[in-house]
Amino acid sequence: MPEAPTIHLPRSRDALGTPRAAAILKQEIEALPAACLPLQALLTRTACALDDFGVTVLAIEENTDPIRLRIGVFLQGLDPGCSCADDPTPLEPIPEYGELEVEIDRNTAQAHFRLP
Numbered sequence: 001m002p003e004a005p006t007i008h009l010p011r012s013r014d015a016l017g018t019p020r021a022a023a024i025l026k027q028e029i030e031a032l033p034a035a036c037l038p039l040q041a042l043l044t045r046t047a048c049a050l051d052d053f054g055v056t057v058l059a060i061e062e063n064t065d066p067i068r069l070r071i072g073v074f075l076q077g078l079d080p081g082c083s084c085a086d087d088p089t090p091l092e093p094i095p096e097y098g099e100l101e102v103e104i105d106r107n108t109a110q111a112h113f114r115l116p
Contacts, residue, residue: 005036010109022057029055042098046077066103073098
């Protein structure tokens with residue numbers, strides 16, 4: 001299994017305690033490549049996650065080390081079917097939603113994403 005990419009969220013860490021913390025966190029996570037998040041693990045109705053996703057911040061625990069966050073992830077998936085010539089499965093994106101926990105190290109701003 002390939003090693004997870006190292007992710008740093010310095011703007012999010014530095015914005016904690018300000019009114020813009022959630023907006024900056026959302027912006028910084030949405031700027032990450034899709035491969036940095038465990039999107040495939042969030043799927044419940046489809047088999048393949050698409051790279052486009054959106055984030056909403058559900059909770060921020062600022063008084064912990066590491067900083068703990070909970071985010072909602074809106075994404076789309078495809079169900080490719082069996083690839084048979086007469087397969088009726090439509091190849092249209094299907095909306096999906098899942099939640100992730102994020103931990104951000106206060107010193108390095110290194111972030112880790114995992115399922116709750």
